[in-house]
Amino acid sequence: MKEKKVYIYTIGCQMNVYDSEQIENLLQPVNYSKTDSLEHADLIIVNTCSIRAKAEEKAFSFLGRASQIKNKNHQLIIGIGGCVAQQEGEKIFKRVPQVDIVFGTRAIGRLPKHVTEIEKNRERIVDIDMSVSLEDDLYPITDYQTGTDISKFVTIMRGCDNFCTYCVVPYVRGRETSRVPEAIISEIENLVSNGIKEVTLLGQNVNSYGKKEGWCSFPDLLSKVNDIDGLKRIRFATSHPKDLSDELIQAIASLDKLVKHIHLPVQSGSDRILKKMNRHYTKEIYIDKVNRLKKAVPNVEITTDMIVGFPGESKDDFEETIHLMKTVQFDGLFAFKYSDRPDAPAESFMPKVYEAEKKDRLKIILDLQETITRSKHQEEIGKIKEILVEGYSKHSETKSTEPSTGKKVQWTGRTSGITIVNFIDDSKPGQENEKLTGQMVKIKIEKAFSHSLWGKKNTNGYTI
Numbered sequence: 001m002k003e004k005k006v007y008i009y010t011i012g013c014q015m016n017v018y019d020s021e022q023i024e025n026l027l028q029p030v031n032y033s034k035t036d037s038l039e040h041a042d043l044i045i046v047n048t049c050s051i052r053a054k055a056e057e058k059a060f061s062f063l064g065r066a067s068q069i070k071n072k073n074h075q076l077i078i079g080i081g082g083c084v085a086q087q088e089g090e091k092i093f094k095r096v097p098q099v100d101i102v103f104g105t106r107a108i109g110r111l112p113k114h115v116t117e118i119e120k121n122r123e124r125i126v127d128i129d130m131s132v133s134l135e136d137d138l139y140p141i142t143d144y145q146t147g148t149d150i151s152k153f154v155t156i157m158r159g160c161d162n163f164c165t166y167c168v169v170p171y172v173r174g175r176e177t178s179r180v181p182e183a184i185i186s187e188i189e190n191l192v193s194n195g196i197k198e199v200t201l202l203g204q205n206v207n208s209y210g211k212k213e214g215w216c217s218f219p220d221l222l223s224k225v226n227d228i229d230g231l232k233r234i235r236f237a238t239s240h241p242k243d244l245s246d247e248l249i250q251a252i253a254s255l256d257k258l259v260k261h262i263h264l265p266v267q268s269g270s271d272r273i274l275k276k277m278n279r280h281y282t283k284e285i286y287i288d289k290v291n292r293l294k295k296a297v298p299n300v301e302i303t304t305d306m307i308v309g310f311p312g313e314s315k316d317d318f319e320e321t322i323h324l325m326k327t328v329q330f331d332g333l334f335a336f337k338y339s340d341r342p343d344a345p346a347e348s349f350m351p352k353v354y355e356a357e358k359k360d361r362l363k364i365i366l367d368l369q370e371t372i373t374r375s376k377h378q379e380e381i382g383k384i385k386e387i388l389v390e391g392y393s394k395h396s397e398t399k400s401t402e403p404s405t406g407k408k409v410q411w412t413g414r415t416s417g418i419t420i421v422n423f424i425d426d427s428k429p430g431q432e433n434e435k436l437t438g439q440m441v442k443i444k445i446e447k448a449f450s451h452s453l454w455g456k457k458n459t460n461g462y463t464i
């Protein structure tokens with residue numbers, strides 16, 4: 001049987017990255033292997049995101065490119081999955097007639113069947129059924145080939161019950177549903193036995209993991225994952241501030257493999273706007289939780305999301321956001337201009353903030369964060385940091401470890417927080433260096449930049 005090629009284009013969050021890996025894995029038994037060439041693909045899949053208008057535009061612009069290829073190659077199959085597919089359903093065929101399959105956020109498990117059917121009958125398929133259970137839709141990767149990867153995402157739950165007024169996730173990903181702990185543990189054990197050293201547990205709101213189902217709590221799950229032999233680090237995202245419990249704070253403080261980092265999206269510093277966003281906390285509550293975190297975990301790194309220009313956001317509201325940022329001193333910021341999303345309640349909220357004003361506000365907070373990050377990075381100079389090595393740095397002069405070249409190999413990794421550290425290893429020239437990827441090493445920080453740190457591995461390169 002001829003081996004066929006699938007090209008997968010992923011837009012959006014880490015959960016979509018995980019889903020795309022699932023898609024790749026699921027399509028193997030029906031004879032598809034991945035290609036990086038759009039022109040040589042027999043099947044093109046775009047895995048979409050509808051959280052912001054820009055991401056949706058990106059999906060349709062990509063479909064435009066794929067359609068041009070299909071106009072020359074009529075055998076090509078085009079599929080669209082993810083949030084836009086769930087939201088738009090068969091309306092997509094009207095907009096892009098070259099599309100063959102529209103599959104929603106809980107239809108990934110049925111994709112191979114749909115592709116096989118289209119190969120035979122050439123009839124369009126729409127599958128946006130959300131009634132399937134999570135375990136029936138997710139297929140743990142069992143014969144994972146690591147290549148050079150040391151880190152993987154693992155989805156532990158899907159959907160959301162929070163209904164923030166600017167967000168479409170509860171409508172396109174459905175209600176909150178958690179995977180059984182045993183399935184998660186066995187997936188991670190499998191990844192670890194294939195060389196993975198770090199996992200990031202994913203969910204829209206991991207803090208409420210298992211609550212509905214009456215399974216273990218999220219901190220209990222973290223503790224089980226922490227016990228997996230061979231795993232070196234655990235990350236997780238995302239936490240809703242209203243559900244950040246003392247139990248989770250204690251887990252961050254005490255579990256040795258859990259990174260000392262939390263992504264805690266605040267979205268605004270104004271109580272008035274937080275209420276309109278339906279976030280269920282005030283600025284004061286948020287700051288109190290941050291203070292409790294910092295007290296229990298003194299070296300904790302906190303990152304956040306911020307939306308500027310939410311309908312009705314006045315200059316005073318924006319000042320509250322600036323004040324919150326100065327108070328908390330975040331370690332990283334993902335900031336966005338508010339955009340209306342169809343089906344999200346805030347679409348009808350007035351008055352809208354002018355685009356130019358949103359742009360100005362975005363620049364102000366990004367500049368502020370850059371100043372904060374740079375100053376935090378400066379404070380790291382001279383300190384010894386524990387790094388999980390991810391591989392060669394893109395700045396490396398060479399990937400050869402042969403000392404006779406006279407060139408230095410530069411490595412990259414991350415701290416127990418989110419900071420990227422590039423470093424050179426002077427201590428062990430030669431083939432030993434090849435083994436650094438996936439190891440924990442101690443690095444002395446010598447230089448600080450806006451987005452990374454730079455250092456040297458100590459003599460004899462003691463590994464941990």
Ligand code: SF4
Pocket residue numbers: 160161162163164167168169170204205240
């Ligand atoms: S918590 Fe709010 S922003 Fe996050 S996915 Fe749920 S509804 Fe969307």
